[in-house]
Amino acid sequence: MNPANHQIDQDQLVIRIKAREAEAFSYLYDHYSAAIYGSISRIINDEDVAQEVLQDAFMKFWDKIEQYDSSKGRFFTWMVNISRNLAIDRLRSKEMKKAGKTANIETYVSGIERDNLSHLSVDTIGLKEMLKSLREEEQFILEMVYFKGYTQSEISKEFDIPLGTIKTRLKMALKNIRTVLQIE
Numbered sequence: 001m002n003p004a005n006h007q008i009d010q011d012q013l014v015i016r017i018k019a020r021e022a023e024a025f026s027y028l029y030d031h032y033s034a035a036i037y038g039s040i041s042r043i044i045n046d047e048d049v050a051q052e053v054l055q056d057a058f059m060k061f062w063d064k065i066e067q068y069d070s071s072k073g074r075f076f077t078w079m080v081n082i083s084r085n086l087a088i089d090r091l092r093s094k095e096m097k098k099a100g101k102t103a104n105i106e107t108y109v110s111g112i113e114r115d116n117l118s119h120l121s122v123d124t125i126g127l128k129e130m131l132k133s134l135r136e137e138e139q140f141i142l143e144m145v146y147f148k149g150y151t152q153s154e155i156s157k158e159f160d161i162p163l164g165t166i167k168t169r170l171k172m173a174l175k176n177i178r179t180v181l182q183i184e
Contacts, residue, residue: 037050
């Protein structure tokens with residue numbers, strides 16, 4: 001992969017990573033780390049911790065690549081889900097809760113700035129407009145799960161919505177998004 005602009009198909013990339021090719025893993029990091037970091041930083045406002053989670057995520061991609069099944073979804077989606085779960089786990093850890101209680105004003109200001117930037121990037125890809133086509137309750141569930149890092153159980157407890165209702169709304173919201181995007 002000497003040429004800097006050399007593109008590798010995702011299926012081929014997975015095969016090469018499963019074959020434990022270090023060059024393929026470097027390509028993976030170079031081409032996907034920014035997007036993965038973006039999904040992590042929406043959940044974790046501390047840049048240093050988000051960077052740690054990013055490194056943990058890439059190690060997990062390498063270690064768990066055999067668990068990836070293309071029949072269950074795209075490779076990028078698999079990576080985002082792993083990253084998101086690691087970020088949520090870190091956010092819930094005692095270490096983060098303790099740090100959150102002693103965080104200074106700079107942490108809050110940079111977190112607010114980063115939140116504003118993430119909203120801008122969501123707007124630039126037209127996601128906010130697309131979400132407006134969903135019912136209000138579907139929008140709420142998507143925002144809580146994908147943008148704020150809540151689990152379905154946490155939403156159920158905090159907002160007093162039956163867990164089954166949350167699951168149904170999330171499923172319908174994703175189905176409606178697929179319809180809008182014409183994804184099978």
